[in-house]
Amino acid sequence: xxxxxxxxxxxxxxxxxxxxxxxxxxxxxxxxxxxxxxxxxxxxxxxxxxxxxxxxxxxxxxxxxxxxxxxxxxxxxxxxxxxxxxxxxxxxxxxxxxxxxxxxxxxxxxxxxxxxxxxxxxxxxxxxxxxxxxxxxxxxxxxxxxxxxxxxxxxxxxxxxxxxxxxxxxxxxxxxxxxxxxxxxxxxxxxxxxxxxxxxxxxxxxxxxxxxxxxxxxxxxxxxxxxxxxxxxxxxxxxxxxxxxxxxxxxxxxxxxxxxxxxxxxxxxxxxxxxxxxxxxxxxxxxxxxxxxxxxxxxxxxxxxxxxxxxxxxxxxxxxxxxxxxxxxxxxxxxxxxxxxxxxxxxxxxxxxxxxxxxxxxxxxxxxxxxxxxxxxxxxxxxxxxxxxxxxxxxxxxxxxxxxxxxxxxxxxxxxxxxxxxxxxxxxxxxxxxxxxxxxxxxxxxxxxxxxxxxxxxxxxxxxxxxxxxxxxxxxxxxxxxxxx
Amino acid sequence: xxxxxxxxxxxxxxxxxxxxxxxxxxxxxxxxxxxxxxxxxxxxxxxxxxxxxxxxxxxxxxxxxxxxxxxxxxxxxxxxxxxxxxxxxxxxxxxxxxxxxxxxxxxxxxxxxxxxxxxxxxxxxxxxxxxxxxxxxxxxxxxxxxxxxxxxxxxxxxxxxxxxxxxxxxxxxxxxxxxxxxxxxxxxxxxxxxxxxxxxxxxxxxxxxxxxxxxxxxxxxxxxxxxxxxxxxxxxxxxxxxxxxxxxxxxxxxxxxxxxxxxxxxxxxxxxxxxxxxxxxxxxxxxxxxxxx
Numbered sequence: 001x002x003x004x005x006x007x008x009x010x011x012x013x014x015x016x017x018x019x020x021x022x023x024x025x026x027x028x029x030x031x032x033x034x035x036x037x038x039x040x041x042x043x044x045x046x047x048x049x050x051x052x053x054x055x056x057x058x059x060x061x062x063x064x065x066x067x068x069x070x071x072x073x074x075x076x077x078x079x080x081x082x083x084x085x086x087x088x089x090x091x092x093x094x095x096x097x098x099x100x101x102x103x104x105x106x107x108x109x110x111x112x113x114x115x116x117x118x119x120x121x122x123x124x125x126x127x128x129x130x131x132x133x134x135x136x137x138x139x140x141x142x143x144x145x146x147x148x149x150x151x152x153x154x155x156x157x158x159x160x161x162x163x164x165x166x167x168x169x170x171x172x173x174x175x176x177x178x179x180x181x182x183x184x185x186x187x188x189x190x191x192x193x194x195x196x197x198x199x200x201x202x203x204x205x206x207x208x209x210x211x212x213x214x215x216x217x218x219x220x221x222x223x224x225x226x227x228x229x230x231x232x233x234x235x236x237x238x239x240x241x242x243x244x245x246x247x248x249x250x251x252x253x254x255x256x257x258x259x260x261x262x263x264x265x266x267x268x269x270x271x272x273x274x275x276x277x278x279x280x281x282x283x284x285x286x287x288x289x290x291x292x293x294x295x296x297x298x299x300x301x302x303x304x305x306x307x308x309x310x311x312x313x314x315x316x317x318x319x320x321x322x323x324x325x326x327x328x329x330x331x332x333x334x335x336x337x338x339x340x341x342x343x344x345x346x347x348x349x350x351x352x353x354x355x356x357x358x359x360x361x362x363x364x365x366x367x368x369x370x371x372x373x374x375x376x377x378x379x380x381x382x383x384x385x386x387x388x389x390x391x392x393x394x395x396x397x398x399x400x401x402x403x404x405x406x407x408x409x410x411x412x413x414x415x416x417x418x419x420x421x422x423x424x425x426x427x428x429x430x431x432x433x434x435x436x437x438x439x440x441x442x443x444x445x446x447x448x449x450x451x452x453x454x455x456x457x458x459x460x461x462x463x464x465x466x467x468x469x470x471x472x473x474x475x476x477x478x479x480x481x482x483x484x485x
Numbered sequence: 486x487x488x489x490x491x492x493x494x495x496x497x498x499x500x501x502x503x504x505x506x507x508x509x510x511x512x513x514x515x516x517x518x519x520x521x522x523x524x525x526x527x528x529x530x531x532x533x534x535x536x537x538x539x540x541x542x543x544x545x546x547x548x549x550x551x552x553x554x555x556x557x558x559x560x561x562x563x564x565x566x567x568x569x570x571x572x573x574x575x576x577x578x579x580x581x582x583x584x585x586x587x588x589x590x591x592x593x594x595x596x597x598x599x600x601x602x603x604x605x606x607x608x609x610x611x612x613x614x615x616x617x618x619x620x621x622x623x624x625x626x627x628x629x630x631x632x633x634x635x636x637x638x639x640x641x642x643x644x645x646x647x648x649x650x651x652x653x654x655x656x657x658x659x660x661x662x663x664x665x666x667x668x669x670x671x672x673x674x675x676x677x678x679x680x681x682x683x684x685x686x687x688x689x690x691x692x693x694x695x696x697x698x699x700x701x702x703x704x705x706x707x708x709x710x711x712x713x714x715x716x717x718x719x720x721x722x723x724x725x726x727x728x729x730x731x732x733x734x735x736x737x738x739x740x741x742x743x744x745x746x747x748x749x750x751x752x753x754x755x756x757x758x759x760x761x762x763x764x765x766x767x768x769x770x771x772x773x774x775x776x777x778x
Contacts, residue, residue, distance in 0.1 A: 134622065150614065245741070252738035257731025259746065266741070421740070423768075440772045450774045457621035461629050465768045466714070467741045472769050475619055477629065485761070 014327065017334040019121045023111045026198065029060040032068055032221060033204035035075035036214025042067040047223065049197055052118035053331050053340040053375040061197045064220035069189065069229040072218040076160040076187040077235055079215030084157050084185040088144030095140030095182060097210040102133040105206065109199055113171055114331045116198040118340030118376070119294055121332050131456055132175040135474075138458035139179035142479055146184065149476050151485040157185030158261055158484055159237035162230040165200075166243045167193035167342050168297040168398075172456075174200050176473045177240050178217060179458075184482035186238065187216045191230050194223040195343045228254075236260065238482065242299070244396075245422070245467050263471030263481040265299065265463055267396040268424030271417035272302030272453065273439060275410070276311045278429035282451065284318045287402070290427055290453040292326065292380055295341055296400040299468075300425035302453055304393060306413050309406045316384065316404065320365060323380045328369040338369075338400060341376040350378050350399035357383045357392040362403070388419055396422070410435065414442045423465030427453045446472070497673075499528050499697065500680030502541030503690020508698070509533045516674055519584030527673045530698030532706045535665065538694035539712055542636040542663040545691030550633040550661035554609035561605035561659060564686040568598045571682060575647060575675060582646045582672040596755055597651040603758070604655035611660060611763055619771070626774045631767035633661030634743055635714030638707035640700065642719045646672040647679060648754045653719050656762035658692060665694045665713070667704060669720060673697035701728045708736035715743035715766050723749065 029046065031038035045063035050056060064072070083091070102109065109132070110125040117124070146155050161181045165173035170192060181188050192200035204219045220226060224247075231239050231251050238261045241251055245266040255262060272290045274283045290302025307315050331339035341347040358364055367380035378399055386393050386403040393403045407413040417426055426445040430436050436450040446464045449455060456462065461477035463469060471481045498505040510533075513526035528534075549557070568575065572594045580590035616630040637657045642649030646669055657664045668676035680695045696703060700720065705727050708716055716737055722728045730746060737744050745765040 248741065249738045252741070253735050256734035256738065257729070264741070436774065437772075440770075446768060446770055448770065448772045450772065452625065452773055452775050455621070455623065455625065455773050457619070457623070457627070460619045460621050460627050460773070461769050461771050463769065465632075465634075465770075469741065470743055470768075475629070476617070477769050 014335045016330070018330060019111055019114075019332045019334060021111060021115070021332065023108045024115065026059050026112070030062065030197070030201045030221070032062045032064050032072070033201065033217070033219040034068065034072045035218065036208065038204070041065055047194060049116060049195060051115050052342050053372070055374050058115060058198065061201070061221045063222040064191070064226045064229070066229045069220055069226065069233055072189045072220050073160055073162070073233050073235050075215035076189050076218055079213055080159055080187045083187050083213060083216050088146060091183065091185065092140045092143035094210060094212055095136050095143060095179065098206060098212070099133050099136035099140055101206045101210055102129065102136060105202075106130070106133065109171060109202060111332070112202055113199050114339070116196045117167065117170055118331050118342050120336040120339040121334055122336065123294060128169055128172045131458070132171050135172070135175040135458040136179045139183040142180070143183040146479070146483070149479050151480060151483055155483040155485050158482060159186060160235060161186045161188045161238040161240060161482065162233060162236035163188055163190040163240045164227040164230060164243065165190065165192055167196040168294060168299070170196035171199040171203065173242050174203060176242075180473070180478045181240075181482045182216065184479055186482050189218045189220055189230055189236070191220050191222060191227045197221040231255065238262075240481065241265070248469055261481070263473070264469035265471070265473065266467065266469040267422055268299045268301065268464065268468050269304060269394065269396055269420045269422045270300055270302045270425040270427065270445065271304045271306050272427035273413045273417060273429065274305065274307045274311070274315055275413075275430040275435065276308040277431050277435075279431055280311065280315060280318060283429040284315065284322050286427060286429060286451070286453045287319055288322055288326070291402045292338060292400050293454050295339055295378070297342060297346070297398050298454065299396075300447060300454065302425075302427050303397060303401070303403060305402055305404045306407050306416055307404060308413070309408050312406045320382065323367045323382070326367060326369070326380055328367075328377065328379060329372060338380060341378050341399065344376055346398065347376040347378060350397055350401065353392060353395060353397045354381060354401055357386070357390065357403070360390045360392070362386045362390055362392060388416060394420065410439060414439060418444045421467040424468035425449065494525065497525055497527050497677040497697070499530055499534060500677070500683065500693070500695040501534070501538045502544070502694065503684065505680070509537070514699070516672075518581050524581055525674060527677060527697040530667070530696040530703055532703065534696055534698070535703050535706045535710070538665040538696055539636060539710055541691035541694050542665050543712055545689055546636060546663045548689055549658070549663055549692045552661070554612070557659065557661065558605045558608035560687045561601055561608065561655065564682060564688065565598050565601035565605060567682045567686045568594070568601065572598065575678065578675040578678050579647050582675050583644065593645070593648045597648045600648065600651045600758070601655055604659040607760075607763065608659050611760065611767070614760065615764055615767070616769070624776045626776055627771065629769050629771045631660065631764065632770045634766045634768055635662060636712060637662045637664050637766050638710070638713045638716040639664055639666040640704055640716070640718055640720035641666055641668050641676060642751050642754070643669045643671060644751050645754045646675040649719070649751070650676050650679065652754045652758055653717055653762065654693065656758070657717065657766050660763050660767050662715075662766050663692050665707060666696065667700065667707065667720070668695060668697045670698070670700045701726065704728045704733060705736055708733040708742070709739060711740050713742060715745070717745045717765070718747050719745070721747055
């Protein structure tokens with residue numbers, strides 16, 4: 001198929017349109033947020049968080065140890081007594097306040113997220129932060145309606161929730177964890193990702209600004225060891241984790257026999273199925289959004305394109321043409337489509353998996369874009385001639401790398417789509433409604449996007465089948481994870 | 486019964502893929518009543534029997550999960566009908582197995598029949614209760630439905646041999662899962678006899694597979710099996726060991742099995758079961774579709 005791939009010239013030139021960094025004020029160092037106050041780690045340990053687009057150090061952040069986690073859990077336990085006893089309508093008002101403050105600080109939070117994560121400002125401004133506010137707004141409304149949620153007349157909170165979140169959507173994942181937990185009457189100890197702690201720490205300040213009682217939200221920054229301490233703490237009643245399947249399994253083994261309630265949102269290797277009767281222009285936009293949104297660092301990314309053989313050449317031609325127009329570069333530039341990879345470690349993982357694609361005989365196409373001299377970058381990449389046995393078709397790459405496979409019949413598409421241990425999401429493109437729903441019914445995935453991709457909403461449950469984890473986040477279903485039902 | 490006639494004893498067998506094989510071990514174990522008097526031999530199921538049962542359950546899964554909810558309801562109702570017709574037989578089985586008086590055993594059989602009827606009625610209602618339309622902020626139709634998890638291993642409760650078994654099995658198959666059940670090690674005979682009810686109830690072969698055998702030998706294989714999607718630990722041990730809740734949870738972690746943990750003590754199975762056991766073995770699937778013209 002390589003002879004069908006063309007690389008167009010640049011369609012448009014854009015002048016730089018950078019968002020101003022002056023919207024944020026980053027301190028040189030941050031402590032742990034425990035019991036309503038910031039404090040250094042007991043052993044004084046710190047880590048540095050960098051801007052992945054420039055490798056500039058943004059701030060020094062405390063690394064919570066076991067003693068710090070214990071202090072945070074104790075604070076959360078103490079706060080649980082009063083927080084869970086508050087009338088739901090009062091808890092609701094705190095959450096509404098937080099939602100409003102997030103909206104007020106929206107621009108600042110978007111810039112901060114982009115600086116710490118490397119994602120384009122267009123995404124943090126238009127997707128992440130608005131969804132964060134919407135999520136708090138949604139769950140605020142649930143806090144005084146738990147008796148009507150279908151979990152019995154008087155569902156109870158679980159207690160202290162230990163929450164560990166990833167770096168790909170730092171603040172959105174925080175919202176997915178904290179909003180339902182607090183609405184249901186739990187208190188939380190949240191561990192942000194090692195490489196993206198800044199918006200969580202800014203959120204801690206927002207909690208103070210909102211007058212949230214001390215200890216209801218505790219933010220303990222750190223790396224893997226800090227997360228392990230949170231998960232293993234004997235006084236944590238609930239563990240919620242978003243991250244890799246390997247760590248999810250480790251958490252299951254750690255918590256076995258303890259009775260801790262779990263929600264795990266893990267890896268994915270989503271199929272994006274394009275039938276020959278799809279509206280191909282829309283489908284190509286959907287493919288691009290599916291795998292290049294957030295540089296492909298999305299657990300539900302459409303990383304396997306399954307395209308019907310009869311339109312494969314045409315779709316590939318259109319796709320590479322479109323990818324040639326993507327602008328990679330300064331994440332703060334409002335015209336940037338593809339930002340930086342979050343860390344050197346992640347870039348290394350992507351690079352290694354892409355090398356395995358070359359080694360195993362797939363054909364690689366790379367978008368013609370300039371890579372900035374500093375920072376962590378990977379150009380949009382498409383592999384053709386991929387078989388189901390290739391590592392790039394089986395393993396989660398978590399980067400802007402698309403593997404293209406073909407199929408002939410709908411049954412074959414479904415079989416190939418489901419041929420993975422994962423089951424987080426999937427996409428279907430066809431103009432025939434009956435075929436779209438027939439396919440959706442057969443896909444073993446928690447979220448199926450038909451004729452769209454990567455849509456999220458606080459009212460819409462999100463979560464996986466099979467090894468992509470269990471439990472749902474969003475809507476009424478997301479409440480269940482934080483209630484004793 | 487005539488004094489001179491010798492009774493014809495039944496050979497209890499496993500139930501796998503709609504057939505009644507002996508254990509591949511070629512071995513049995515003696516089942517006694519609660520006063521240690523011999524009742525009969527039960528097949529000593531093994532790892533290989535468990536694997537065969539999982540294969541049968543996987544094979545039956547597409548058809549059963551793809552059947553209409555109404556159809557599954559009819560089949561489950563048929564189970565109730567067939568059990569009702571054998572209530573005298575099962576009262577004897579339960580009385581002997583559990584060491585309870587005949588009236589109590591009969592009440593337990595009746596409760597089991599009624600429970601099959603209850604779950605028969607749930608098959609086409611759960612999606613409305615547990616799913617729904619999601620009002621997203623955009624031009625999309627968005628809805629969530631509960632879908633079957635897949636092949637579910639069930640460690641049946643230790644004491645309640647028929648009502649307990651029914652209470653853990655019916656919710657699993659009501660939603661479209663297929664099941665591999667390990668009967669109570671101490672009281673397996675009512676479960677093995679119940680397979681004969683299933684065999685005449687329009688339940689497709691492989692939808693329910695029943696094994697008997699030592700918990701400590703079979704349960705760890707089911708918990709670790711890579712093609713089992715979920716496990717109900719109702720009959721697991723609360724003390725340390727290979728069949729303990731903790732060890733089975735660790736074994737189940739390898740392929741992210743959904744695990745339903747047991748209560749500290751075997752519950753009163755006559756209580757209102759609620760929808761919890763059905764929801765434990767369903768996955769919420771959300772579908773997005775644009776709206777427009």
